[in-house]
Amino acid sequence: MKVRRALEARKLELPFLETDLPLNLDLSRRDILKIAGYGSLAAFIAACGGSPTTTSGSTTGGTMSIGSYQSDPGVKAGLADIVNAFTTANGGTKVTVNTVSHNIFQDTINAYLQGTPEDVFTWFSGHRMRFFADKGLATPIDDVWDAVKSNYTGAFATAVKGNDGHVYAVPTDYYPWAVFYRKDVFAAKGYTVPTNWDDFKALCAKMKTDGLSPIAMGQNDGWPAQGTFDIINLRLNGYDFHTRLLVGQEKWTDPKVTAVFKKWAEITQYYSPAPNGTTWQQAADKLLRKQAGxxxxxLFVSDEFKASGKQADVDQLDFFPFPDLGTQFDAEKALDAPIDVYMMSKKSPTLSKDSGQAKAFLQFMATGSAQGLFFKQAPGSIPTANNADTSTYTPLQKKAQQIVSAAGKITQYFDRDSRPDFAGANGMQSFLKTFIANPQADPTSLQGKMQQFWDSLPAEV
Amino acid sequence: MSTVAAAPRALRNRRTPRPRRIRPARIALHAFLIATVALWLFPLLWAIYAALRPVSETIINGYLSWPKTLNFNNFTTFWTEADLPYFYLNTLVIVVPAVILTLLLASMVAFCCTQFSWKFNLVVLMLFIAGNLLPPQVIIVPLYWVYLHTPIASFGSIDIGRFSFALFSDNGLLYDQYIGIILIHVVFQTGFATFVLSNYMKTITKEITESALVDGANVLRIWWSVILPLCRPALAAMATLLFTFIYNDFFWALLLLKTGDKRPITSALSNLAGEFFVNNNLIAAGALLAAIPPIIVFIALQKHFVAGLTLGSTKG
Known part of the structure; x- marks a missing residue:
């Protein structure tokens, strides 16, 4: 308006200019800039009004969006197949997938969920899921779960519940942690799979005399040793103590934790050399090259075997559950089996319009056929649905499915069960590196540091 | 006798064996230089060596082994799998406008602060330079909210195949937009650019500006037609530096963009690292490919770059 008035005023002032070319106004560069400035400002203001949102009652057709950390070529193709199948099955719903590198997605999840996330996003079960549910950044999906829960075992039902008792996720795949070995090495040397702690230690001693590194360990990145901590704590102190400890309801200075480190120290002498300077992939190479027993x-250790390009090596890979420690908790057969899930965001700008389609998608993800499509492209993790087609499973995958369904309790791995800052590089990762560097030292001072660090962390919400 | 005989010998010694006497020092110097060069080149050569080898071979034999196969497969895989041309384009639409805008704005500030005497001359200059000292991480939380709550108009987009550059926003916000990243780079680089350009412009005598004024040029004209051409070496040097700074950025794109397909080349590299398994040979190939554009820019502007370094020094 202001601009127009200014122009009109100019025209009135200089009527003789009308005879010239209409655009040939006596404008200096400054005037032009001014006009451009006001013009774009007006356009900006005009566009600032809220865009009207339409709500569709239908759950078919329409649109929805997925924020995905499935960035590797295999898993990316797997999700693309699922999306295509969903579009066909759901009356042509147009699905946009925002694929973000796996690590970047994790690093920026907090900002992502508070900004303008997609309707549905890929995430993990455990504390990591409950944390965002507590913060109100995820939408409860009890109705979806009611429709699909008959397709899941009880362990999964516990894994998707938030602290408020509502369901926040649909589990789609998982992989177990266990003790991996090469069948050919065990056969050649006449080793047998140990089922209890004494046999396990005896086997380690025998491997050492045979010139093998009994247990490969690559603690360079800090997290691999957390798996060993988890399993020893689960076997020694039980599922309840372990989960309470990881969320701060038990003290790190507890004598039960001391017992874990003392037990652990019995096998650290059998680790491969320089564990703190070895990455998990380098440690896996030791197993592959028959240098470690x-x-x-x-289960992702098989990725390294596959990347070596020799199917013969992949076929030799096998595993057994961590040996029993002779406590009452052996019967729990608890183990780490991190579950990947799909969740519904809260702050997605399109959610009010798309929530029907988003829920339809989550329901679709809970079917064995959809998970099978993903599994075909990404065989590193196992489908969660009861009606998933197991006929194409390799022996390793079948075994993985068996030990997880046999487990009475499933944990999600240290860094998914505890708060991220405690599990991270400044916290447990560095404490475990200290332990691995000098396992025979008295653990109580290290435990004191753990508790001190926990206490120093700010409240989580 | 001895003194007489000693004199010519001393003379002879002084004349001819002089280069020979320096030789041990020279050898030491060159040994040192060669060692330094080797030390500097080692990581690069190691990356090239790793990039040329298939990952299956290094898994079985380790990185410290003689190669059985050397090929460019990692490079071609990275080019296609990581969709490299697409991410080059992403980086390009961020870097080029950001560098041009930064140089224009910084040269304006530097021009005003060095060529004219006014009350807040020094204060303004100090303000811009002080902005340099502010670590960007400090303001990240408020900045994130500013980006989430700043409405930006949508006028459509420029589409080139899969690539789409929104004018000026495709979600009505500054968040998750190319333009948001361009702006934040301009904001954070202007301080440093102002500092360098104003130091350079101080070497230009004020008489030039004054005679231009006498000739009837207005301030904008003096800036554009008189001062900027004189600053070409400094501008080229700054352009090279800014290009590298902005090209290398990971932080802003990580925080202020949420769409994976809008992120620059630096994040394409991390797209290749899986959840657990990382093909380091492929990453090495990718890192080498990603490093090429800044080198091209340096080669293209290098003449000005060196001129910019030396020109200031002779003016004293």
Whole structure:
């Protein structure tokens, strides 16, 4: 308006200019800038009004969006297949997928969920899920769960509940942690799979005399040793103590934790050399090259075997559950089996419009057929649905499915069960590195540091 | 006798064996230089060596082994799998406008603060330079909220295949937009650019500005037609530096963008690292490819770059 008035005023002042070319106004560069400035400002203001949102009652057709950390070529293709199948099954729903690098997605999740997230996003079960549910950044999906829960075992039902008792996620795949070994090495040397602690230690001693590194360990990145801590604590002190400890309801200075480190110190002498300077992949290479006998890690160790390009090596890979420690908690058969889930965000600008489609998608993700599509492209993790087609499973995958369904309790791994700052590089990762560097030292001072660090952390919400 | 005989020998010694006497020092110097060069080149050569080898071979034999196969497969895989041309374009639409805008704005500030005497001359200059000392991480939380709550108009977009540059926002916000990243780079680089350009402009005598004024040029004209051409070496040097700074940025794009497809090349590298398994040979190939554009820019502007370094020094 102001601009127009100014222009009109100018025209009135200088009527003789009308005879010239209409655009040939006597404008200096400054005037032009001014006009451009006011013009764009007006356009900006005009566009600032809220855009009207339409709500559709239908759950078919329409649109929805997914924020995905499935960035590797295999898993990315797997999700694309699922999306195509969903679009066909759901009356042509248009799905936009925002794929973000796996690590970046994790690093920026907090900002992402508070900004303008997609309707549905990929995430993890455990404390990591409950944390964002507590913060009100995820939408409860009890109705979706009611529709699909018959397709899941009880362990999964516990894994998707928030602290408020509502369901916040649909589990889609998981992988177990166990003790990996090469069948050919065990056969050649006449080793047998140990089921209790004494046998396990005896086997380690025998491997050492045979010139092998009994247990491969790559603690360079800080997190791999957390798996060993988890399993010893679960076997020694039980599921309840472990989960309470990881969320701060038990003290790190507890003698029960001392017992974990004392027990652990009995096998650290059998670790491969320089564990704190070895990455998990380098440690896996030791198992692959038959330099190490065993390796406590997740099923993803098979990725390294596959990348070596030799199927013969992949076929030799096998695992057994961590040996019993002779406590009452052996019967729990608890183990780390991190579950990947899909959740519904809260702050998505499109959610009010898309929530029907988003819920339909989550329901679709809970079917064995959809999970099978993903599994075909990404065989590193196992589908969660009861009606998933198991006929294409390799022996390793079948075994993984068996030990997880046999487990009475499932934990999600240290860094998914505890708060991220405690599990991270300044916290437990560095404490475990200290322990690995000098396992025979009295653990009580280290435990004191753990508790001190926990107490120094700010309240989480 | 001895003194007479000693004199010519001393003379001879002084004349001819002089280069020979320096030789041990020279050898030491060159040994040192070669060692330093080797030390500097080692990581680069190691990356090239790793990039040329398939990952299966290094898994089985380790990185410290003689190669059985050397090929460019990692480079081609990275180019196609990581969609490299697309991410180059992403970086380009952020870096080029950001560098140009920064140089224009910084040269304006530097021009006013060095060529004219006014009351707040020094204060303004200090303000811009002080902005340099502010670590960007400090303001990240408020900045994030500013970006989430700043409405920006949508006028459509420029589409090139899969690539789409929104004018000026596709979600009505500053958050998750190319333009938001461009702006934040301009804001944070202007301080440093102002500092360098004003130091350079101080070496330009005020008589030039004054004679231009006498000739009837207005301030904008003096800036554009008189001062900027004289600053070409400094501008080229700054352009090279700014290009590298902004090209290398990971932080802003990580925080102020949420769409994976809008992130610059630096994040394409991390796209190749899986949840657990990382193909380090592929990453090495990717890092080498990603390092090429800044080198090209340096080569293109290097003539000005060196001129910019030396020109200031002779003016004293």
């Amino acid at each position: 065993m390796y406590v890690l997740g």
